[in-house]
Amino acid sequence: MADQLKETAKHEVEQIKKVASEGVRSGAYVYPIKGIFYLLSHRELRKPLFTRLIPTLTLGAGVTTFMFAFTYLPQLAILVFTSGPIAALTTILLVLSESSTLTMVLSKTLLIEDALIDTFDATLVAKGHTALVAKERTVKSSAMGDAFQRLGALAGKPFAKFTPKAIVRYLMYLPLNFIPVVGTVMFVILQGRRYGPHAHARYFQLKGMSKPQQQRFVEERKGAYTGFGVPAVLLEMVPVLGIFAAFTNTCGAALFAADLDKGVTTAEGLRETAEEATKVD
Template sequence: MADKIKDTAKQEAVEMRRLAEEGVRSRAYLYPIQGIYYLASHRDLRKPLLSRLTGTLSLGVGVTTFMFLFTYVPQLAILFFTSGPLAAFSTALLVLSESSTLTTVLSKALLIEDSLIDTFDGTLLTKGHTELVAKERKVKSGGAGDAVARLGKLMGKPFAKFTPTAIIQYLMYLPLNFIPVVGTIAFVVLQGRRAGPAAQNRYFQLKGMSQTQREKHVEERKAAYTSFGVTAVLLEMIPVAGIFFTFTNACGAALWAAKMEQESGTAPKLREQAGKAD
């Protein structure tokens, strides 16, 4: 039994190393960073964020206050055994991170879903993918360079509905943070593995992918999606600024989708050119 456990652990370690290497080579982890610069440099894409800023900040203040009132002392008691004199500081950072993550999850479910769709679709329009966006919503002509102003009414239902799954998974993984270093890394990776594909749910809808097609698409790019998700989760865990990074992550996911569209359109052309050459 001991040998089997060791072999399984070795196999898991090898698989994790392979996925990490593939994730680095994919460079998908850079798209959330690119999303920050892209959103900052396109004033029109900031409109959905600004329209929901007051509501999300109010939610954030409420969640943070609740978390400090009811979770700070219990977590301080636990971290005292692992962090010693630094427990008070470590617990405060942990509660702030938890509050930021919960605010993001709740705001996505209750407040900003449509705004994130507008950010995603608007980014695709700026990259020239009007036909793709027009599959699921009306796109106005003109707009004087304002991509968000060109977005019309959604023709289909939103790509995601509120479910408690994300919150349940978050609460299940949360105790990992009490394990120094290794536990926190495991927590972020597990969250990132879910968040990566979720960031492109809108793209899957625009492409008309079935559940089976989506699962195959994600499985073929599992390392890339995980690396994207890890970066996105780390950004959204930053206290106060987390809600801003939720929108930049949507922008980054759209930039990645635009790159996929470009590559999928280029491959057939290359095959056609090769055929003519033969």
């Protein structure tokens, strides 16, 4: 049994190393950062964010208050044994991270789903991929205004709703945070591996991919999607700023999709948007 456990652990470590290496080579980890600058430099893309800002911040305040009231002390009791004298600080950071993550899960389900779709589609239109977006919604002519104003009615909603399976998976990974440093790193990587493909749910729909096609597409780019997902997860884990990160990550995911659709490398995509990313409205 001990030998089997060692072999399994060794295999998992090798797989993580392989995915990490592929992720670094792909350069996909830059897209969440590109999304920040691109959203800041295109005023029209910020409109969906502003329409949902107050309700989402209110939800976040409520979730954070609830988490500190009911989960801080139980988790502190556990972290005293693993973190020692810094247990209080570690627990505060953990509860803030949990609160931010739960806020994102609930807000994406209840409040900002349509706004994120609009942000994704408007970014693609701004990048010149009007024909791709037009497969699933009406897109008006350029004479009608900016990229956001050109978006018409949606034909479908691709983002996955909140499900018991999602929360169970999150709760299964959550205890990893009780392991100092290493556990948190593993938690973020596991969350990032799931986040990457999920961020392209809209792209898969626009491309008309079936589930098997999506799985093959993701498998061939597992490292790139994990590379995108890890920094995206880290950004959304930041208390309060997580709501802004949800929109900048969506913008970054659209930029990633635009480059994939054109068949260009990440480096080429970076050069193409470098100048406009530095011009902030």
